[in-house]
């Protein structure tokens with residue numbers, strides 16, 4: 210049985226958030242015993258890109274502050290960190306921390322922000338795919354890592370939460386290399402579970418006060434859910450959170466991958482909910498991303514038809530040159546490097562596109578839309 214704590218919190222008023230975060234963590238009785246006084250703890254916050262807290266892309270600073278204070282009261286030395294999209298440089302970190310309100314958290318609490326951009330090679334012989342991986346040094350140096358995630362849908366993985374958040378320990382552009390290795394969503398989910406099993410967060414917490422639906426994790430619509438969720442099991446936590454927003458846990462590739470390794474059964478009956486019971490939460494299902502199931506066709510139809518079906522079924526990134534500012538972030542983050550900017554605006558070679566949607570995820574102007582073939586839209590709208 211895995212414990213998941215669910216607490217209501219309607220807004221980002223610091224005192225309300227603190228009460229909710231403390232209650233959510235206090236509900237997990239074993240948690241305090243696992244964190245020894247004097248430990249160095251990395252709060253791996255979802256700082257995907259340079260976005261303000263009110264955009265609901267990054268973990269809200271009030272939630273981060275409450276986690277930091279909770280850990281400090283346990284006698285821990287706390288560091289906030291992430292490797293956001295784009296290059297893992299001090300300048301990029303500074304810009305992202307600034308936009309996300311992390312400097313203020315550090316100032317108010319006295320915790321540290323990580324500016325160390327060193328990288329370590331770490332091995333995990335028990336991993337299924339990533340037996341050796343590069344991770345940001347601070348994630349290894351810290352005695353414990355906390356996954357401080359955001360409740361969002363995700364173009365590629367359907368849902369993003371505690372497990373996917375840990376992809377941020379992979380340094381900057383190395384992420385693109387790992388994306389490239391994927392030949393299916395399930396394969397990528399295995400990579401994410403390998404990373405999660407290597408990092409082994411001491412607990413995970415999800416900022417579900419405001420989340421994101423539709424074309425998450427960055428270009429969707431902000432959505433109120435009024436919840437803080439926490440657990441020692443990132444898999445059970447993601448299962449509970451996805452279920453709350455109307456996504457059947459077993460269609461989330463990371464939960465499916467975890468259940469195949471017996472890390473969590475995937476069955477909601479195996480979760481002991483502390484706090485608000487799931488049937489008391491009335492939230493209309495979150496809208497799914499347009500790219501949902503984008504890569505699930507591969508291998509499931511006869512080879513001869515696969516290309517035609519894929520072309521109709523799979524969505525593609527469409528670049529809106531009218532709002533594009535030619536920053537080149539999409540080109541830099543495209544794993545197979547198939548975006549040409551020689552005309553000044555991005556033009557992808559879609560025949561080589563792996564549908565990872567990093568371009569969509571990291572575009573600061575939401576100039577990359579995910580669109581499906583007109584035939585698919587027509588049939589699905591009937």
Ligand code: SF4
Nearest residue numbers: 533534536537539572
């Ligand atoms: S599409 Fe977005 S990320 Fe790409 S160059 Fe234009 S503004 Fe930058």
Ligand code: SF4
Nearest residue numbers: 543562563565566568
């Ligand atoms: S064009 Fe966009 S979706 Fe296609 S491979 Fe590049 S980053 Fe991924």
